[in-house]
Amino acid sequence: MSQTIAIDIGGTHIRVASYNSEGTSPVVHHRTRSHATEPGVYDRLVQAIDKIWSPEVTAIGIASPGPLDPYTGTILATPNIPEWRNFPLAPNLSKHFGVPVHLDNDANMAGLAEWKFGAGKGHHDLVYLTISTGVGGGVISNDHLLQGFHGMGGELGHMIIDPNGPPCGCGKNGHVESFSSGPAIARYINEQLNARRKSSLQPHPNLSAAQVADAALAGDSLAISAFARTGHYLGIAVANYLAIFDPSILIFGGGVAQVGDLLFKPFEESLRKHTFHPHYLDNLVIAKAELGDNAGLLGALALARLALRAE
């Protein structure tokens, strides 16, 4: 029986797993530290694949941080792995292992996985948003993964919602990610603390959104207002996604989305206020991601299977 290998490349770990032709439970699964900033990431990846390799493997799918080119399988420049610049990851692996290798970015792959195996099953128009260190998007439109001409579509976190807004991790200003990522929340708190707003929190360069969430849950009003602000801007962003894609389901993944009502109550209020037309909200499902840490791996699996079927 033919097998597919799925790979999820993260900043801290590389995960590899092999699957039989229909299942979503891995036959074997292996996890190794990526040591992403040190040389030899590619060699460690090959060794990890070797550990689970079998002659039945007919395709490999990979979820990796971008930006990348899914059509040539090249990593353009991923912030976490400085060694990989214009690096032909998929062609190199394909040559080494003798099977087709398919690659796309982690947020697209998580969106694809939620559509095929998770919260979005049965929907035709889906917007997946992951909110953690960055804000990433994955879009299914008309039963197709949105990739675009250069394979760089669906970068929902880098939509400008206020040209005069704070800086984004990417260097531009006023992106969704500038307002609603974990670091954006921590930066806002630090700014407010430095402006002498009262809070149980102390200014700190390594302040995390998780610490802000703990303070908010304990009743800290500045921390609560930080999530209200995040939810407000997220509502503006999602109002735009509705006008643009008109999805039947919105799926939220990522650590920041775990905070619950602190974020989602102000989000929903802002969304209702900013939505271009109330009809977009009729029967719209707003759901949490179901696949957790496995989303990247399962998306890579789905990508490889889609490609096999298209051949």
Place this chain on the structure above:
Amino acid sequence: MSQTIAIDIGGTHIRVASYNSEGTSPVVHHRTRSHATEPGVYDRLVQAIDKIWSPEVTAIGIASPGPLDPYTGTILATPNIPEWRNFPLAPNLSKHFGVPVHLDNDANMAGLAEWKFGAGKGHHDLVYLTISTGVGGGVISNDHLLQGFHGMGGELGHMIIDPNGPPCGCGKNGHVESFSSGPAIARYINEQLNARRKSSLQPHPNLSAAQVADAALAGDSLAISAFARTGHYLGIAVANYLAIFDPSILIFGGGVAQVGDLLFKPFEESLRKHTFHPHYLDNLVIAKAELGDNAGLLGALALARLALRAE
């Protein structure tokens, strides 16, 4: 030989035309005043179709101002035709004429037409933007017209690019249309004139973007700055469309887009500045719409033919 009837419903005119199975030159063509704000628009439409009806007609396609539901063929509420609120236009015509009737909004249909017959032929990922009284969008993604769950996707003019921006025709704030439509340009000029900026123009409630364009072409610095501002915001908007859709071609239609360099030089500068990643611009085609006033009609034709083929 079977024929298809295409209809373009506008605020001032209704156009109907019939086409043979492959051609894009009408067999017959008829144009009548819509008298949109007076009762009887539907009856005038039926009479116009009767004038070109033949027993060979097997399908009807319609481009209409929205918002509308393309799946049920219902006009929700179009500002120009107050009589049509939740009006089942396609089902009514289908019952009357005994053939399938397909309906979508005018901007989607113009985008579809430019893709099938105009500037966008051969592209797989296309963003069409019409800039006139409003700003409308039509998107082809992965060789599919983007319609969405409620059929209200692709409303590119109602993307928020500054939550504190000026009001939009729709009542919300800071939409692309709030900055870059004809009325937005005229309103900006009136505001600046009322704030005593010098210009050859006089404040007037009916000032048009065409008058502002004439003044700009004659060297009026306020008029020039109005188009520079419009281009600036349009660059922000299009940077977002690139990050979201990653198209291979951008097509501009509508009267305001005819002004040329006055708008497009500042637009291109702003686009380069705001684009999330320069790779989006590699081999991106920026083109003018080719089909002019026929875009709606030809889009309606394409829609009806696509539906025939899908049956």
